[in-house]
Amino acid sequence: MTRALKVADREKTAERLLNSSADKFYDPEVDIDWSAPLVEGLRYTPEHRCSLYGTELWDRMTPEQRIDLSRHEVASVASVGLWFEILLMQMLLKEVYRSDPTTKHAQYALTEVADECRHSTMFARMVERIGCPPYGPRRHVYHLGKLLPVIGYGPALYGSILVAEEILDRMQRETMADESVQPLVRMVNRIHVLEEARHVRFAREEVVRGMATITKKELPYQRWLIATTSMFITRSIINPEVYAAVGLDRDEAHKAALGNPKWHETIQWSGERIMKFLDEQGLVGKPGMRAWRRSFLLG
Template identity: 55%
Template sequence: MPVKDDTKDRERTAERLLTASTKNWFDPLTEIDWEAPLLPDAFFIDEERCTLYGTPMWDRLGPQQRIDLSRHEVACTASVGIWVEVILMQLLVRHVYDQDMTSRHVQYAFTEIADECRHSTMFGSMITKFECPNYGPGRHAHALGRFLKTVASGVQPFAAALIAEEILDAMQREMMRNETLQPLVRDVARIHVIEEARHVRYAREEVARRMPNLNRAQRAMCRLLIARVAHVTARNLIHPGVYAAVGLDPRAAAREAWTNPHRSRALQDWGRRLVGFYEENGLMGGPGLALWRRSGLVAPDYRPGKSTNGG
């Protein structure tokens, strides 16, 4: 298959994103009132999106324990967000290393890296404000992230980056619109959603440009890689330590959370747009489907729809 030269299209995309970046960017250290006290009775995420909502274990929790669990779950997700952004920054640096540093495509990559630095600082400040630990993704996932950031190349970094970007984006769009939540949570979500929209556009267009140029073996490898990333990311959004923080048995609570239909519905809602994009670009299928089903981001009986880029 001949490789299509999309340089001009890529440069136009980068030019638009650079222009948007000059108009809508935020310094979270000054944009957010970090000194404002947290509201004593407000949840940090919609209680129906808490991983234990609707379970017998949830029913046994008192009102303050439920709010505290929401606080720890949001902090944990933010710590995983930092982990993902650190990986993405390294992937972007590797991506531009052999390219024309004066191109708009590369200059937007540098702009996105700067955005991700601010986002990581913002998430870290929020975790500190919540008085929660830096849960992170867990030791095994941390090691797999090291592998990904070292070996991923071509379309793989952009396809893989979309997983966490789109899941967090869908989650935070809900959070920023929910006026009953902590104002700090809504402020952080708003900033991240506005700036992350550009990052998603950058990655999506790169995936759409590159996928038609892959041969069958490269497609299969990319499908399997992103399936593994989806599985690891979704399974590590919430560390069992969040349950211990509110007085629960962490192993028992984690088991109950993963069999909770409310939790499954949340993950599938947050992953729906991402999965649709992957289907359109031939990235769902093959042996990796078992990983997708175990991730919770699709239904247990999921079958990909007809793709525009099958093979």
């Protein structure tokens, strides 16, 4: 395919996504009833998706502690999601800075930034509404994250975006259909899932185009970058401070979660689709295999 055809194809995709964005979008400020009371006795995430589910520590917890852990874990996931979406916005704006703003591609990137601004505000409001701290990633990961918009480029950049988005997407799709979960959490998840589908399409096509032009010399760096970023994403989803918040020993619980086969299964399940795609595109391989295994995305 010639460069002109590739550009034309990219523009067609961007135009379709722009039309879809104009046709269907949500404003969490008005589409969510933030004043509605939380429902006593309902969980905040499906029980089997809690990081300690299936451990001896979980068996010793009271039903109230388990619900409270789900509350703090959903706050951790949301605040880590917010952190990564802010990094994503920086990366997209960096792309726009180098682009012709009159192209549909650049205009859709700006539209996605607008979506992510609303999503970040929505996640922040949910964390505040359920009465949890904005955990975010651990401090060293937070500082390392500042490097990603600087060192990230090419298919690994968009692939890293996909790992974060698609892991969260699969978890949220399950949660929004679970009537045992708080209505507020389900509505936040529903809005994010519906709008994130466009972002996933955009990023997937960028990965395919990028891999078609990447050189053999660049490929090891691309594989290392996406594997390392993915490892930090999956291992940051649950901040260890959530365990202390529900009366558990933080270090003991964190160790139990990291060694929990059920939690490993949850991460692997949430990343099935994106890992298959990345493998097909050639982004899963040496020198990133150790990081992929540490991410729990590979068995």
